[in-house]
Amino acid sequence: MNANTTTLNALLNYQKTAGWLAILSGMLGFGSLYIGSWATHFNPDVFTDLGLVLSIPNVNIAGVRWSMICDMLGYYLLLIPTLFHLHNELKSRTPWAAVATYCGGAYILIGAIGAAILATVNPYILTAYSLASEPDQIVLKYNYLIINELVYGGLWNLLEELPAGIWWLIVGITLRQASASLGWVTMVLGICSAADSVGEILGIKAIATIGLNGYLVLAPVWAIWMGILLVKRRQGLFSTGQVPGRKPMAMV
Numbered sequence: 001m002n003a004n005t006t007t008l009n010a011l012l013n014y015q016k017t018a019g020w021l022a023i024l025s026g027m028l029g030f031g032s033l034y035i036g037s038w039a040t041h042f043n044p045d046v047f048t049d050l051g052l053v054l055s056i057p058n059v060n061i062a063g064v065r066w067s068m069i070c071d072m073l074g075y076y077l078l079l080i081p082t083l084f085h086l087h088n089e090l091k092s093r094t095p096w097a098a099v100a101t102y103c104g105g106a107y108i109l110i111g112a113i114g115a116a117i118l119a120t121v122n123p124y125i126l127t128a129y130s131l132a133s134e135p136d137q138i139v140l141k142y143n144y145l146i147i148n149e150l151v152y153g154g155l156w157n158l159l160e161e162l163p164a165g166i167w168w169l170i171v172g173i174t175l176r177q178a179s180a181s182l183g184w185v186t187m188v189l190g191i192c193s194a195a196d197s198v199g200e201i202l203g204i205k206a207i208a209t210i211g212l213n214g215y216l217v218l219a220p221v222w223a224i225w226m227g228i229l230l231v232k233r234r235q236g237l238f239s240t241g242q243v244p245g246r247k248p249m250a251m252v
Contacts, residue, residue, distance in 0.1 A: 012234065022230060026221065071115040090174055114151040158197060
């Protein structure tokens with residue numbers, strides 16, 4: 001086994017590992033949505049009224065915490081290997097590779113910080129709120145709304161979604177050469193993410209809501225789809241050639 005073969009095998013092992021982590025990422029992303037809904041008894045209004053969770057009886061506080069942990073891992077941190085794998089493939093195909101990777105890294109870092117804040121703060125406030133007197137509940141609710149608006153309205157919807165949109169748009173445009181279907185889905189995901197941020201910037205909630213809902217559904221789908229593609233491929237993600245001695249892999 002020569003050095004080139006060893007390097008190729010190491011790259012393929014990294015690619016497969018990144019793929020499995022991306023699949024897990026998508027599953028945890030959907031899991032975070034389900035656990036969060038389950039913890040609040042599937043009340044759909046909690047997604048539009050941040051303070052409503054404080055008035056829902058018997059909220060599962062552990063579920064609230066784990067929904068944010070799954071969010072931190074699923075929507076963000078487990079995508080780090082995929083981010084750098086995509087960078088290695090993009091840099092020989094577009095001059096925008098560094099910009100894409102910087103934006104993807106910013107999205108992951110900002111988003112994970114927000115989820116970690118909520119995983120720590122929300123269970124604490126929910127526990128204290130249930131035991132507090134009425135005057136103290138007013139203060140706790142005010143603090144809860146401020147912190148959640150900081151994360152949801154500031155870190156997530158306003159800030160992280162713009163670099164996320166740029167990352168996915170650049171990846172999607174380049175990816176169409178190898179997988180047209182996934183390339184277009186990636187571009188739609190990028191558009192939804194950017195629309196969420198732009199809608200928040202312009203104060204147009206309808207645009208932001210449509211973009212956010214599209215992102216919440218498509219991001220886990222994209223992660224799972226991308227992960228399957230990374231696991232199945234025997235060459236680079238954007239490669240359309242055939243490895244000598246092997247049958248070409250069907251595109252997902």
